[in-house]
Amino acid sequence: ISNLRSKVSKFARRVWKIGADDPRKVIHCMKVGLALALVSVFYYTRPLYEGVGGTAMWAVMTVVVVFEFTVGGSLYKGLNRATATLCAGALAFGIHWLAIKSGKTTDHIILGASVFVLSSVATFSRFIPAIKTRFDYGITIFILTFNLVAVSGYRVEQLLTLVQWRFCTITIGISICLTVCVVIRPVWAGEELHNLIICNLERLAESIAETVAECLKEEGSTTAECKQKSTSKVQGYKGVLNSKASEDSLANLARWEPSHGRFSFQHPWRQYLKIGAAMRHCAYCIESLNSCISMENQQPPDSVKNHLAVFYTKLSSECSKVLKEIANSFRSMKRSSSVDYLVEEMKNTAEELQTALSSLPQEATAVIMETLPLITVASLLIEISQRVEGVVD
């Protein structure tokens, strides 16, 4: 039992941590609860009940399905849902009308065939990447509504009313959803993306500086605690490596958002993805550098180490300065004037390092394995930071 209890308490602590790390998640949950409670109130009110009738459940369903963590997500789903319902309803109504006109036996065939063909075509269109990223949810709803109307229309005579009510309740659901989502502590996908990029830039900057420091540090000179701290900083680049998926999805959702705060409607979100790719490119290098360092079993002679250490430290600190400056210019949304200057300085240091390498003492060739990746990373960094700089707004 004590084993079980410790497990439960461990789980509870982890859950608590999720909430404490990002209170917006807790607020989001309350918002969902609130939106659903609002819909219920709506349902309980008698006069409305008479009007909206049994289809009020569509409003509940819409709120449950459409409400997302970010405003962009809710907008994407809401707009897709409304448009798809309207299109599919109209189309199904047309086909149904055609089927009824054509007589008793053919109507079965027309309806069945249209269900088969349209569902297949719509499903196929989900495999087209350009459509998938923007309208995936819409197509699901299109298939759903079309089938519901086409099939149920056969029974219920008041087809038009059904489509109308469905659209109406869905609209109500979406408006409740969006109102709650935007009014109470909105979470904008665009802002999330912006912050993610800034955070990744800073992680990368720290990672570079720490990796090099780690590499030059003398063994045994640090306490375990201090080591752990720096290791966590070094690992920062791993987050950058794995952030592609979240960047992509955030950029997709950000596209749907209206202008908010410092971001306009057609903010160049694609540029963020490019910067993300450049950062990942950079992180790959840090990854290889890191594995080189952790592999070194042969201790390089101190003479070589000292010969290069100065340049290493200088270059890495300049790289991380450039990245931090870019992060700052992102934060203020202004093109920083000092980036060019810093990049220039970084280039010079890289050249100095190259010269220093050519003038290495003979014994150094033995340890080259350990020292070389660093300069590779350095030169790559120059290229990358230039690219990053080029795409800042």
Place this chain on the structure above:
Amino acid sequence: ISNLRSKVSKFARRVWKIGADDPRKVIHCMKVGLALALVSVFYYTRPLYEGVGGTAMWAVMTVVVVFEFTVGGSLYKGLNRATATLCAGALAFGIHWLAIKSGKTTDHIILGASVFVLSSVATFSRFIPAIKTRFDYGITIFILTFNLVAVSGYRVEQLLTLVQWRFCTITIGISICLTVCVVIRPVWAGEELHNLIICNLERLAESIAETVAECLKEEGSTTAECKQKSTSKVQGYKGVLNSKASEDSLANLARWEPSHGRFSFQHPWRQYLKIGAAMRHCAYCIESLNSCISMENQQPPDSVKNHLAVFYTKLSSECSKVLKEIANSFRSMKRSSSVDYLVEEMKNTAEELQTALSSLPQEATAVIMETLPLITVASLLIEISQRVEGVVD
């Protein structure tokens, strides 16, 4: 107009290519159409209609939402949907019963509060990673069903019947779905994952061999066509870099699949993810190697090149042999006996290369920048292929 026409034909060609590249996608679309047509037939049949009543739409809805490309996806959604509906229905029924018992005014409060609290808690649980990967869809359905029953229960007196019918129609929908999905040309997520890993191993193997060949090749000695072909092979590693997301989702879905073909129910899918991570680790190195090669503006002296070329070619071909052998052993699902031997050989070659580096002529230090990353990659590769080898079934 001709501009528009060319655009349309271009789009059509691209769509056609998607279908031609993977005919299973086309088959999938037909399967969706078929499943929906089956549900419609179900609906048209009068005796069933009397029984299932207006809730038949749940069957349509279930098919639309549950039908996924892979069997694992359909199973995941189907099981989640059924379980969640049952749980939420029972819970909502209980709370509703409690509310009715407690009198006229308090029942509003009890129902409203329970909607708010349960929705919030359920939404929060979606943020817990362990729950999100397995039950994300189930929780959505739980919230949905609970709200529908709790809210509609206030009106409709036959609550129990409602829950029963809803569960019944959903089960019918799921059975139609799964039958069509499994019987007609099933696409197993597990098999997809298996093939993806094999394909990535081969891509990596080709990529390594081609990159080194590219690096050693003399300028101008190849035709443009030949160059393009080898470039596409070199780029193979990029696919490996970006396949993390699809690997993760496939492994998640594969977990739900029963035993099929050569895969048992509890096939160690986690191992596949580990191998995937090891491959990505390897691809990072190739990425840095590649950028080193493309950057070289200084031409290394031929003496150095010749001194090392033999080892480069040997090592890279041995690396790619190991990877190909692993791919083969995956394909046959048997532990290959020759992997150990090949790895041993690769290690020896790497050592030879190291010796060759130490005995480099003095002039070589100037070009070290270009030559060194390769040995880094080589030694990394040893480590990685050992790891990969360790996890082969």
